[in-house]
Amino acid sequence: MIGSFSIGFLRIGWIDVVDVLLVTTLFYQLYKLLTGSVALKVFLGFMSLYLFYLVVKAAGMELLTSILGQFMSVGVLAGIILFQQEIRRFLLNVGKATSFGSRLRVFPWRREANADRMNVTPFIEAAKSMAGKETGALIAFSMASDLKFFADSGDLLDAAVSKRLLLSIFNKTSPLHDGAVIIANGRIKAARCILPVSENPDVPASMGLRHRAAIGLTEVTDAVVLVVSEETGQISVVRGGEVFRNLSGPDLRARLNEFLFDAEARPAAAAATTAADMAA
Numbered sequence: 001m002i003g004s005f006s007i008g009f010l011r012i013g014w015i016d017v018v019d020v021l022l023v024t025t026l027f028y029q030l031y032k033l034l035t036g037s038v039a040l041k042v043f044l045g046f047m048s049l050y051l052f053y054l055v056v057k058a059a060g061m062e063l064l065t066s067i068l069g070q071f072m073s074v075g076v077l078a079g080i081i082l083f084q085q086e087i088r089r090f091l092l093n094v095g096k097a098t099s100f101g102s103r104l105r106v107f108p109w110r111r112e113a114n115a116d117r118m119n120v121t122p123f124i125e126a127a128k129s130m131a132g133k134e135t136g137a138l139i140a141f142s143m144a145s146d147l148k149f150f151a152d153s154g155d156l157l158d159a160a161v162s163k164r165l166l167l168s169i170f171n172k173t174s175p176l177h178d179g180a181v182i183i184a185n186g187r188i189k190a191a192r193c194i195l196p197v198s199e200n201p202d203v204p205a206s207m208g209l210r211h212r213a214a215i216g217l218t219e220v221t222d223a224v225v226l227v228v229s230e231e232t233g234q235i236s237v238v239r240g241g242e243v244f245r246n247l248s249g250p251d252l253r254a255r256l257n258e259f260l261f262d263a264e265a266r267p268a269a270a271a272a273t274t275a276a277d278m279a280a
């Protein structure tokens with residue numbers, strides 16, 4: 001083989017090296033995607049069963065091999081059903097990573113779009129005000145995924161963002177205060193939306209359904225969610241299942257700028273807490 005070399009009796013070509021590197025990257029991405037979620041435990045369970053199947057097969061135990069073989073043959077289909085949320089997230093990440101234009105910012109109109117980016121001040125001002133009055137809030141910002149499915153579960157508004165409107169929506173006497181507000185294209189798209197609740201057992205019981213819904217949405221989409229706790233008045237931002245808790249006004253601004261516009265995070269910003277860390 002052209003461009004191949006030997007290690008002992010093994011003959012390795014460059015294609016093999018690239019193959020191994022790609023598989024390593026794939027497994028690393030899989031690990032990153034699954035880590036801290038229930039899916040990791042299911043995945044490890046499935047891999048243990050597969051290893052057991054290989055051992056049983058090598059030992060020539062025919063009956064057990066055929067029983068486990070039946071299970072393995074539907075493994076791919078079962079995997080797709082079991083991991084549909086993780087597969088969605090993975091494909092979304094691949095989609096984002098391959099949009100070279102936005103990553104490299106090579107197109108001038110991209111810079112223009114970035115220039116008239118949404119003003120985050122109304123969200124910060126509203127969050128601080130609600131935190132002071134122990135009024136709960138749940139605000140989801142759509143990124144690559146448009147969150148239309150979740151917006152449709154609530155009342156459509158399509159209104160300009162303002163601190164006053166946010167405060168009115170989340171006011172405890174407002175008929176719109178229950179559920180989440182969804183922000184898309186710099187506008188308040190909908191209120192009273194129902195978000196998927198995280199089933200991660202590592203989320204501490206001290207976190208109510210509001211936080212679980214924020215974590216749940218970010219587990220299945222690339223949305224960024226702002227949460228104001230009704231009980232403690234704490235402000236948090238959630239992305240990719242990670243909760244950035246107890247944010248001050250400047251921390252919140254830094255996090256929103258970082259997550260919504262890819263801007264540099266300031267070192268003062270609070271550290272992320274995964275569900276596993278929170279449970280520890």
Ligand SMILES: Nc1ncnc2c1ncn2[C@@H]1O[C@H](COP(=O)(O)OP(=O)(O)OP(=O)(O)O)[C@@H](O)[C@H]1O
Pocket residue numbers: 136138177178179180193194195196197207208209210211213228229230231232
């Ligand atoms: N799946 C969901 N989707 C959207 N909003 C939700 C969902 N679950 C709960 N909420 C919102 O969170 C509100 C409060 O829920 P819950 O009482 O469980 O949280 P909490 O304990 O008050 O949490 P926190 O202290 O974080 O505010 C609900 O009234 C509702 O407005």
